[in-house]
Amino acid sequence: MAGAASVVRREVKGSVAFLKLDNPPVNAMSHALRAALKQALDAAIADHNVSAIVLIGAGRTFIAGADISEFGKPRAEPLTPTLIATIEAAPKPVIAAIAGVAFGGGLELAMGCHYRIAAPDARVGQPEVKLGLIPGAGGTQRLPRLVGLAKALDMICGGDPITAAEARELGLIDEIAPGPLEDAAAAMAERLVRDKAPLRRVRDLPGPKAEAEAVTRYRSGLDRRRRGAIAPLRCAETVEASATLPFDQGLAKERDIFIELVGSEQAKAQRYFFFAERAAAKVRDLADDAPAAPVARAAVLGAGTMGGGIAMCFANAGIPVTLIDTGREALERGLATVRRNYQSARGMSEDEVERRMKLIAPSLDWGDVGAADVVIEAVFEDLALKQEVFKKLDAITKPGAIVATNTSYQDVDQIAAATAHPERVLGMHFFSPANVMRLVEVVRGAKTAKPVLASALALSRKLRKVPVTVGVCYGFVGNRMLSLRSRAVERLLLEGALPQEIDAALVGFGFPMGPLAAADLAGLDVGFRARKARGTVFPIADAICEAGRFGQKTNAGYYHYESGSRAPLADPEVERIIAGIAARMGVRRRTIGAAEIVERTMLPMVNEGARILEEKIAQRPSDIDVIWVYGYGWPVYRGGPMFYADSIGLRDVAATLAEQARKLDDAALAPAPLLARLAGEGKGFHDLVDG
Numbered sequence: 001m002a003g004a005a006s007v008v009r010r011e012v013k014g015s016v017a018f019l020k021l022d023n024p025p026v027n028a029m030s031h032a033l034r035a036a037l038k039q040a041l042d043a044a045i046a047d048h049n050v051s052a053i054v055l056i057g058a059g060r061t062f063i064a065g066a067d068i069s070e071f072g073k074p075r076a077e078p079l080t081p082t083l084i085a086t087i088e089a090a091p092k093p094v095i096a097a098i099a100g101v102a103f104g105g106g107l108e109l110a111m112g113c114h115y116r117i118a119a120p121d122a123r124v125g126q127p128e129v130k131l132g133l134i135p136g137a138g139g140t141q142r143l144p145r146l147v148g149l150a151k152a153l154d155m156i157c158g159g160d161p162i163t164a165a166e167a168r169e170l171g172l173i174d175e176i177a178p179g180p181l182e183d184a185a186a187a188m189a190e191r192l193v194r195d196k197a198p199l200r201r202v203r204d205l206p207g208p209k210a211e212a213e214a215v216t217r218y219r220s221g222l223d224r225r226r227r228g229a230i231a232p233l234r235c236a237e238t239v240e241a242s243a244t245l246p247f248d249q250g251l252a253k254e255r256d257i258f259i260e261l262v263g264s265e266q267a268k269a270q271r272y273f274f275f276a277e278r279a280a281a282k283v284r285d286l287a288d289d290a291p292a293a294p295v296a297r298a299a300v301l302g303a304g305t306m307g308g309g310i311a312m313c314f315a316n317a318g319i320p321v322t323l324i325d326t327g328r329e330a331l332e333r334g335l336a337t338v339r340r341n342y343q344s345a346r347g348m349s350e351d352e353v354e355r356r357m358k359l360i361a362p363s364l365d366w367g368d369v370g371a372a373d374v375v376i377e378a379v380f381e382d383l384a385l386k387q388e389v390f391k392k393l394d395a396i397t398k399p400g401a402i403v404a405t406n407t408s409y410q411d412v413d414q415i416a417a418a419t420a421h422p423e424r425v426l427g428m429h430f431f432s433p434a435n436v437m438r439l440v441e442v443v444r445g446a447k448t449a450k451p452v453l454a455s456a457l458a459l460s461r462k463l464r465k466v467p468v469t470v471g472v473c474y475g476f477v478g479n480r481m482l483s484l485r486s487r488a489v490e491r492l493l494l495e496g497a498l499p500q501e502i503d504a505a506l507v508g509f510g511f512p513m514g515p516l517a518a519a520d521l522a523g524l525d526v527g528f529r530a531r532k533a534r535g536t537v538f539p540i541a542d543a544i545c546e547a548g549r550f551g552q553k554t555n556a557g558y559y560h561y562e563s564g565s566r567a568p569l570a571d572p573e574v575e576r577i578i579a580g581i582a583a584r585m586g587v588r589r590r591t592i593g594a595a596e597i598v599e600r601t602m603l604p605m606v607n608e609g610a611r612i613l614e615e616k617i618a619q620r621p622s623d624i625d626v627i628w629v630y631g632y633g634w635p636v637y638r639g640g641p642m643f644y645a646d647s648i649g650l651r652d653v654a655a656t657l658a659e660q661a662r663k664l665d666d667a668a669l670a671p672a673p674l675l676a677r678l679a680g681e682g683k684g685f686h687d688l689v690d691g
């Protein structure tokens, strides 16, 4: 970040002083920026030639909030509340001119100003909850006074931004700039001075009406959504106080809770994750600005659940896509599912449904891939079939087209070897439902060309996905680690844990759904076939499938389902199957507690994560964490499996794994060399140097 002197530039137009914030790339409110702004404000306020002050970003954005990299370090004045107090005490109008984003402390500073104007494409929001925090510079007290309690709850507990138009509608923004922002801000300033407009202070507005019903409704949904995260609850509590407490008492309450949360484990994990997500975008031997081939047209092979979801991603990004299948029935079924998904999407108009459907062209003709810049294969999960498909694609795809496989497991190098152009082949592993899940594991083959990789990463971001680059191995990173969890679950069932106990333990840990309810939802036959193909035996899972129980689709799996219901019901028949197998295997069953269930399902995954790092299948431990949070519902406030292991301490993790390996007589559970080495050195995965 830049030094104190240059981060705020003052430019005077007539009697209006523009204080230009210049702390690239996003004007994070570092101490240097705060100090320079305080200085510039004091000078402009004291300057009699200045009749109004405009705060504006010098670059692409207003302010992205507090400097997250400063959290956890001693906080130095001037803090944002001090800047706001300076503005509120000013005897002349101070205007916030917002381009790009005003997030967190940036919006709080803007709400501390007397007036706000924004560029039409600006966005404003309080995303602190995504960092395990609450707004800490008055946002919980000022925002409700401007937009009302219900909306403030939504914005602060949810953390998602709103558009300038919506903010204008709500009265959070006074004006949308009709032309260049700086000119519009200057005109606004001159008008305010000319009209001797009041110096409005949001703090002086009455507290919001206490909308008890709205609050109760919001709270009940919040408990379900937060999955153990603390910050959303503290956000609600503080925002609600704006309706009951005088402003300064509300502010003091906010301050106390903010300071408490900054040091919390959850906030530390979410800060770590903020930077982990950004690090995942960087590929070791690929320049950050490596050129990417444009994608004007796409094709998806296979109109099944994954193919349909992937086609929706392209349509959602405005990219025309051809959805191809060999069977008319399968194609029509796939298209009907896509339409149903759009029609059930919240807030999507019928016109918008039609507009997106028009971007998806169904076809039975493989030749239609010829016009596509990218082709994504999403056919049945079988290596030989995929090789055959790629061989065919070689002849019909246009030169330079990216040819990607959506396989969840198979060897991408073997698939590429079936073509004459392995350099343009890689894996783009989407997660189900593909139109919802944000993760894409971008599988780099041994022969994948760098421009192809760069283009696939850029395309993933254009599809509003989070791409993580991984190497080739069975199941890549996510599914490879998942298989260790599945093994542990199978063993725990055998030893006495019931499906509902295992699921409750992992839901209690923060996962949206337990592994057994999730397996029933996905369909047990998929795993059954994969195990058979690999010669892997899971006595209990296999027995349940052999009993014709494939999950929700057969109203029976690990649970029983009433017809038409998705609610998992404990089934004594399952317990009878398990008990029978345990007896035959001479396993005495016992009660197993939630803590042991968590330990025995999570630590083997961490161990496999260490092996994945040893083999350089993942570039860095934090990439593994990004994969688990965005692909498998790992609770973000626990950082991810590798961060979680570090928070326990690798010495303890290694000792527990060694004990599990001994007790279960399972060498695969013995600590991986990397984990054992780091534990021995008293280090953590975060000590591993990137590169």
Ligand code: T1G
Pocket: 025, 026, 028, 029, 064, 065, 066, 067, 068, 069, 080, 101, 103, 104, 105, 106, 108, 127, 128, 131, 133, 134, 135, 136, 137, 139, 275, 278, 279
């Ligand atoms: N602090 C420090 N660094 C930041 C930052 C921040 N707030 N925001 C972004 N960066 C870095 C980021 O790590 C990356 O670095 C580069 O800037 C570009 O970011 C008191 C307590 C603004 C929408 O949570 O949402 O205010 O990787 O890749 O996709 O109440 O960044 O290049 O080295 O994300 O164009 C609240 C966080 C803080 C907003 C831009 N604010 N930022 O997205 O670029 S808490 C936030 C974003 C707070 C107050 C509280 C996005 C963005 P590098 P990028 P982008």
